[in-house]
Amino acid sequence: MRTDPHLMAAVRWSVNVGAVLTAPLLLAAGGFAYDALRDHLYGESGPGGLDKRAGWVHPGYLVLTNPLVRALTRPTRQGGPIRTWPYQKHDHRNP
Numbered sequence: 001m002r003t004d005p006h007l008m009a010a011v012r013w014s015v016n017v018g019a020v021l022t023a024p025l026l027l028a029a030g031g032f033a034y035d036a037l038r039d040h041l042y043g044e045s046g047p048g049g050l051d052k053r054a055g056w057v058h059p060g061y062l063v064l065t066n067p068l069v070r071a072l073t074r075p076t077r078q079g080g081p082i083r084t085w086p087y088q089k090h091d092h093r094n095p
């Protein structure tokens with residue numbers, strides 16, 4: 001998507017509306033989709049989030065950087081409270 005200011009504002013607004021409408025789903029299982037999108041964009045063969053020289057931004061970048069989406073997917077993202085396994089918790093007081 002080109003970095004047209006009007007188009008980017010419309011996509012950002014749409015991401016916020018979509019996050020509000022799907023909030024229960026994002027809280028329950030949104031972290032898995034968030035992690036998959038992040039891995040797709042920033043993986044070894046991924047397209048990347050944005051290219052300032054070419055004036056191009058991936059719509060998924062706007063989803064990944066949206067504060068509302070990040071807050072709603074936090075419980076089920078990797079390292080979040082629900083997806084932290086017992087062996088990942090370290091007690092530094094008792095080595």
